[in-house]
Structure formats: C-alpha cells, structure tokens
Amino acid sequence: MARVFVYGTFTDPDRVASVLDRYDLGATATLRGLHRVEGRYPTLAPGGETTGRLLETPEIGRLDAYEGVESGLYVRVTVPLSTGGSAECYVGDPESLGADAAWPGTGPFEKRVRSYLEEEAVTIGRNE
Template structure:
C-alpha cells in the first residue's frame, strides 16, 4: 500500500516503531487539503500539504495505529500523479479535528468519515511527486 504521510510517520524512527516493513518513495505534496495541528496533525479542506510517499504491506497495522476502527482517523484513497511506474492512487489518513483538539473543523453535520470521503471524491484532492 502507498500512503501519503505528513505527520509522525514522516520520521523514519517513528515509522520503524510502528511498521516492520516500509520504504519511503520520495517527497510528495497533497493538494486540496492542508495540515492543521492538534494532539496530532490532521487535514482540513483547502490548500496544500508537504509530506512523503511511504510504501508498506502493513495496511491493517497502519489502520490500528491511526485509530481507523474507533473513528479517530479515516483512510481515503486519492489520485496520485507520480509517473508511469507509480500507483494510480495512494491512501491518506485524515484525523477528526474535533477529537484531536484542533483549532478548525470540517464544515458538515454529517458523520466525519462520510464528510471526508465525499469531499475527497468531489473536490480536486490529489498527491503529486515533488
């Protein structure tokens, strides 16, 4: 699985405590979502975010680390433009700003996972190789 990382997992030492097998595939930029900080970094609509492209076969491990089952983060798939040998999509984890004590929130009263998925599918959200 290819994942755009923009927070704690950009640090190889931290990634190594979470994942047994991973490889960074270079710098990348996410458009359509911008980083904000709370207890942990997350994303809200608009802007750009710098990060790294990470590859790992450990999808379930990342989901547990990000708290997907409890709804802390939601994993979404977005288009990736990185060249002929690159994947067509990458995963991005988006945390619930309310639960992360961040200063901003997503503009919707719908459940957080649905809001994020709808926004990413209907807006120009994508990851590009830098």
C-alpha cells in the same frame, strides 16, 4: 503493497521503524486540496496543500490500528496521484484531536471527508 501519503510523525524514518517491519519511505510529495492542522496529533482540513512523503508497506492493517481507524480517531481515504494510481491518506477527526478545522456538510465525520474528496480536485504529486 499499499502506498500511503504521510505528513506527520511518519515522515521520520525512526518513527516508521517503531511501528512497521516492512516499508519503504520514499519520495517527498505534495497533497493538493488539503492542508495540515495541528491538534493533539496533526490532521488535515479542506483547502491549501501539505508536504509529506510517500510510504509503501504491505502492513496497512498495522497503520490502521496505529491511527485508530476502528475507533474513528482517523479515517483512511484514497487520493489519486497526479501521475496515475492512488495513495491512502489518514485524516483525523478535528473534534477528537482538538484541532481548529471544519469539514463542510452534515453527518458523520467520515461521510463529510469522503464527500469533500469526491467533489474537489484533491491529488498527490511527487516532488521530483
């Protein structure tokens, strides 16, 4: 079972049900260290925080396909939970999404996102 932090259309139960057969859309949570940026679809950028929800599903492959991971539209990264464990999170390429966001560093988008997450204290905390 994969745990995924969602912050866009997947915070809506009807939207989740249109893509996944098996899921639990659980508690609200806050992603600290990244903020939401609007584009063609929402994405994340360094700094700030974002409110979303924790989704649990065994169908992570269906989410990867929906988010365009194979084509590079979004990358899936693992973010630690403040209470232990981790959750997956999708970060969209701002250039492909027409979003006003910049990631530090050089090289491919995925490399810059992963480097930032390794260097900064990005975490997800449940909102109880």
